[in-house]
Amino acid sequence: MSEVRLQIQHLSKTFGITKAVQDVSFTINKGEIHALIGENGSGKSTLTNMLTGIYSIDSGHFILDGKEIHPKNQVAANDEGVSIIVQELGTLSGLTVAENIFLGHEDRFVHMGIKNTNAMNREAQKLLDDYGFGRIKAGDMVDDYNFEDRKLVEIVKATYFKPKIVVVDETTTALSQEGREELYKVMKRIRGEGGTIIFISHDLEEVLRLSDTITILRDGVYIDTVAASQVSEEDLKRLMVGREVTGNYYRADYGEAVSKEVVLSVKDVTVPGQIEHVSFDLHKGEILGFGGLSESGMHEVGKACFGASFDRTGSVTLADGTPINSIPAAISHSIAYTSKDRDNESVVMNQSIGDNICLPSLDALRSVGCFLSGKKMKNFANKYAKEMSVKMVNTDQFVSDLSGGNKQKVVLARWIGKDSDILVLDSPTRGIDIKVKQDIYQLMDQMRKEGKSIIMISEELMELIGMCDRILIMKDGKISGELERNQDLDENSLIEKMV
Template identity: 80%
Template structure:
């Protein structure tokens, strides 16, 4: 008989009139990886945010090893033996790596009111070495590191003090395969010590491979708890959405010719340390994929095209000869871009859904006197939020109140509303549930058929294979090969060019 580590009892949480978690109860055992799954807005992150002190509890309790706990904040949760690696960026800019690792626990390095910074850096470097993250230096500013390395710092921060429970909330979607493997090693060590992991992911195969037990939530309500070995992906889909999920995810067409018309030419584009002499063309009605390892430079491609790489050299040119060198020019000439780093680069968290969706379309929505009508803005935002099935109270709700997947829907709603001709999507399905993934793929296919051109940057090889007319593989900041759409194409064809 497994020993219970955490009891979740009658838990409730509301945001205004939205009931995010409704009277949820279940148990989590010691020494297990316990997965939480459900569609976007099902209550997974809300529940774990209450456990880790990020949100207050409306009603209900958590019982940890027989003791009722009420975490007031993340530091208080840490003191109870509970930590979290959040979905988005969880490190603070302007601090060193060491200061981020020991954030909230600096008192251990303070004596007579003086902080021993040298000792803090020494201990942080020893920790980084013990995790195998030697390339990350504790004394350097966290801003010197990319998104993935900052997630690795978060892993150290959340686990170095041997917590009883570690919540891993959609972390793997932010990591390359190499980064995921590092996280899996840490997960194995946590379990070997008899501690517990609460694992949230939309990758159902990953859930089945990595978890012992799975609890399913739907619309804030507890549905069931099952053993991973006893269920299939199809079983989980049915439990998540309450019905069979049917229909193909990906495109089913092969052999159709892409237009010869070139809509975007990229010539000799370089970004110091990231891209080196990039050359390619994008055709009308084409979905062009970019794949590679996390450090390959592929995530910089979208920024370079959108004019967001300030030290870029080379030429990004439209078919009419317009040079794209900055973001306003890109938007003015019907180019859209969604970043992998959603919270920092794709949405304005402390603004409403309406403000976020309308932002790039303000010139289009203004009248002849350059005046904006609140009614028109609201109608515009409401239409595209509903087209993307954003779970919200209304368009006045702040984006910061939404789940990760619903934030991503707002990002996509913004650019669908803008009706851009060239759409650059970096990791568009990151943190998105299975049903919305399917909706996004179908949306991309409709856009392609309507003559829109799409660049899709992704570390998910199957979605590149399933959706793209052509895939460019990046390595060390350069194009290492490209491959055309084919029924016989598989992941191995791409991996051989990536490594």
């Protein structure tokens, strides 16, 4: 039995009415890579953010090597022996590599109020060389390096002081294969030296290969801790979702012919710096998927279909040739759009649920002349909020109070109320828990059967495979491949075309 490093006791955290982490307790040992997995919104990042002092703790304790810690910020966490490598860019522009590495610990190089830059650079360079990243020069501005190298700088920054615990939060998704290998090496070395890694990743195959122990969270609740050697990928999925992930989670049909009737035609659309010469047709009753890396331009395709692209050339037209060049034109021709950036582009945060649902349909909710009918608005909002089963007190509640899944339901209620025939859904299930996800998939299937057409843009390949009649893969702003709905389709066949 190995020694205990970190005890997590009855930890809880709420954001407004959302319970992000609920009474979670488990232990993490010395000298292990401990994976933390769960669906989006299951509380993994919230938990590690509390450990590293990014969020405050609502209730519960972290006991590190027998002593309770409650760091106030990341530097304090470092002093306790806890550090984190995050998914996004964690280096600061405008500082040198060395300054980034020793950020918050500059005092080591300050004598009588003067910073000894040379000593700092020498020390940083030695560390970089030790890690095998000698091509990065400590005295250079961090801006001179690309994303990948800056990530390596972060790895050095988070690990050079031999912390007791290093949190690796979805870092691998941001790295190329070589970068990942470097990170794996560092992780294994820390484990060899008796340190502990908390590893958060969505890639279950990677999790199984690297980690010793795996803890599963679901909807902020602790589910189980298992030894990696004794479970399969299927077991993990089942634990994450809470039941067998088969049957009608996605739509079940295969081989149904899609109508030949074109409802939206995109021809030779270019948005400078985003997409180049994109052309495709959307058919009646079709779910057309767009997959690719986040920067592949697929999100811009969605905006272009909704008339929301700035500086667009080429044409987006309906079946009868009506051009769609602005958002009001798109809406009045029954096109709906949900953005990946839900809080800024989909819901009006500081406004009521009712107003949010009614916004595009106000013209239909008049009583006399240009005057609106308060009663009609209320009924309309209630009807569609109920239809989407939005969890709320009443429609006067502000959208900012709602969880991500409920916000998405409000947006969908808005467009169902508008009776849109063409829906452009950009990352419709991003950051949404599994139950709402299933609701959304069922809704999409139902709409498809009603003859509505859907463009689904997603970074989650499994949902594209599960839901779409046809998948277009984007790479560097161009369509790089097309796949038909097929039972044998797997993620690898999509990834091949993405990178």
